[in-house]
Amino acid sequence: MRIGELSERTGTSRRLLRYYEEQGLIVSERRPNGYRDYDEHLVDRVMQIRGLLDAGLPTRIIRQILPCLDQPRTIHFPDATPEMIAMLERERDRMTERVRCLTRNRDAVAEYLDAVRVERTDAALS
Structure with missing residues (x-):
């Protein structure tokens, strides 16, 4: 899906989605035309990120917690x-x-x- 659809489905601005990508919280692929293409699972991921941000966690900690939210759970905290x-x-x-x-x-x-x-x-x- 393109960034506009992800934005609509999550209630998150395009600018914020690009910021999440810069911070390594979400990943997109690039289409041949240069547009970002986001996987369906990122709808839930963005909602999780927003919830963690609302809870007061900084993005550097969220980046480390995100693997705990996936299945199978792979937890790796090299600098805990x-x-x-x-x-x-x-x-x-x-x-x-x-x-x-x-x-x-x-x-x-x-x-x-x-x-x-x-x-x-x-x-x-x-």
């Missing part, structure tokens, strides 16, 4: 320092807390919607 490991543990813990918070908020919204629907149904029957 104690500081990097500690930072990743902090980020993991922060993400876990964020997931808990999002789950609580989702459940609260669901309860509100259920209550509103019941109230509207009761009002319609009256």
Whole structure:
């Protein structure tokens, strides 16, 4: 697929996709006409990258984590320092807390919607 389609399907600007490619996060092939050609699997990859960036991870760490997201899992961290490991543990813990918070908020919204629907149904029957 061309960059425009990848951009539309992921909600990511073309400029940002080119940046991801410069950072080694995604790879494209070049068509004879010079256009970039992206593999279908990159739709999920870009969404994973965006999620990791939203979680606060820098691209240099994301580049190292990405192999962990593939099947089969091939993990290679040639420069995993104690500081990097500690930072990743902090980020993991922060993400876990964020997931808990999002789950609580989702459940609260669901309860509100259920209550509103019941109230509207009761009002319609009256």
